[in-house]
Amino acid sequence: MGLQVTVLCIDCPALDAARLRTLGVYEGARVGIVDTRSGMLLDVRGARLALGWKVVHGIRVLPA
């Protein structure tokens, strides 16, 4: 784990997308993937963000 990725697009319900962007997960942002075994654990600018699978499926990323 520890893969760095760039967020390409966020295809979630509007409220979820807004919350993700507020927390630093927006189109073009670089985030680290810490763990993917139970949902997704991200490293977003030093903070740990846990996402349920439902929202993870709507985020497209590209290895940075």
Added chain:
Amino acid sequence: MTATTSAATHLRLDVARVAAPQALRVALVGNPNAGKSTLFNALTGMQAHVANFPGVTVEHAEGAYVHGETAVTLIDLPGTYSTAPQSPDEEIALDVLTGRHRGVRAADVIVVVVDATNLERNLFFATQVVDLGRPTVIALNRMDRAAAEGTRIDVPELIHELGVVVVPVTATKGQGVDRLRHAIARATALPPAPSRIGLGDETNVERRYAWISGIVERCVARQPAKPRTASDRVDAWLLHRVWGLAAFLLVLLLVFQAMFTGARPLTDGIESLVGLASTLVTTALPPGDLRSLLVDGVLAGVGSVLVFLPQIAILFLFIGLLEDSGYMARAAFVMDRYLRPLGLQGRSFIPLVSGYACAVPGIMATRTIQQREERLATIMVVPLMSCSARLPVYALLIAAFVPAVTVGFVGLQSLTMLGMYLLGTGAALAVAALFRRTLLRSDTRALIIELPPYSVPSARVLVTSASQRVRIFLRRAGTVIFSISILLWALAHYPRPRAEGMPVTAEQQLSQSALGRIGHAIEPAVRPLGYDWKIGVSLVASFAAREVFVSTMGTIYSASSDDGTTALVQRLRAERDPHTNRLAYTPLIAIGLMVFYVFALMCTSTVAITVRETGGGWRGARWAALQFGYLLALAYGAAFVVYRAGLALGFGGGA
């Protein structure tokens, strides 16, 4: 005593002098887990509850202090991530901040608490607040941790970039707090910072983060981040789908074991003190109504509830420990997987767990749930989580009727207690699923939750937080339970039966008293559950508050006891049915009674908060009536099934 403590004491004394109307109103805002509540305590000398879980401060706390000639009223608002609120508690924070909250004046000064160890993310909201154009001070908190991680922040440069005063502080140690007070007092005299990005447009997010990245690049020097922190290594286990759940169950088991074994010496001590007080009163006063009122009414009633205080304190200590260590947010994430099929998400987990302490904060904590239907479903089932008021009821019945033997390495009494908690939790989940498939149908929101780094909670904060809650419990014991104890004593002693030359036994006296008559009238309704009139009276009395059941039983058994000194547990075990001479209470009846209490909503405060949190007025009253009604039906039905099935299986047991 440190300088900070002295200052705090001085401030507490000064609080009374603060005249609220002309005081400077200061709002404390920031991301969840930025250390707002700790800073609030450091600034005011008051002790508000501090928790790591995002959004736990659902109601704002208000405190006051005096700095020089400036009187300040400080408002601690719920944690929020942006000026575009998504949940009711974020809405409250923003409304209070901008003066849109009904009846609340807008803040004169806004203090944004920013976590120095997570600067970039925290600055997102901080810069949005600066853009509101109000007098703003940024408190750069956790400077000690940032330094320990090798991060150096150029504060003068940060002030230059942001255009507002930035004060570095370490709230836990009181460092920088005086400078912050000074900055707050002078903030209104400074010109507002110019708006850099503008608010209200989602496309501004990228521009704002780009601007913040530039600021951080210029102001912060740090060592390269480790790819995998100690918290990540612990999370690999605690967030695991199997081990995470196992760890959670183990934590619950430990809590219940500690409640029984750890509390015993203290419980015994309180019991001895109550006994001693009874002996002193009995010796000091001549026989008569006054002595009986004090011994059989006040001491028997209030004392029978007070003995459970240590167990309640241990429960609160553990809940605080789980919140402040950062584990509670992990538990919410682990539980999301299991809650989702039921129509709830991990965020519902915190209100449910808070319900173990008290349903009132549990219901208030639902404000962090964004979606209305999920929030209502959670509110409707929070009272099923066994709160601390049920603890005296469970503890009394378990101590009286469950043998103190061990099963493996765990006591049977602890397991029975755990069983009651699990029954309530299981029922809460099942009922929530039912609501989400019928009355409250909607899509379930995805879980997006920040996991704070693990930290060792401050023992002082934990003890203060637990003692605050214990004080609330004591206040209830001193007011509600005290009053009901006196009322019940009067009902249990009057009218006096006619003596007609024959001595009247205590049992006859009680049976012919007003309380006895009420009990006999109730008896047909509770007989199908195996209860006699004494339990019936206690059940009815405890509709105001559950723990009144124990004080009522204490008063009844003290009133019906000729020696007046026999412990309640012994009296319950020895009680015999006057008609059949068989034991009146059996383990089966005790289990049925506990099951009744697992389900029944017997708490006026919970009903009131449900009315308020579900919309207030008639709308709220309808939800509260539905909640009360379904829980009462569930309680009666479940207790009936347990008792009847137990009898059919041969567990009647009364010799």
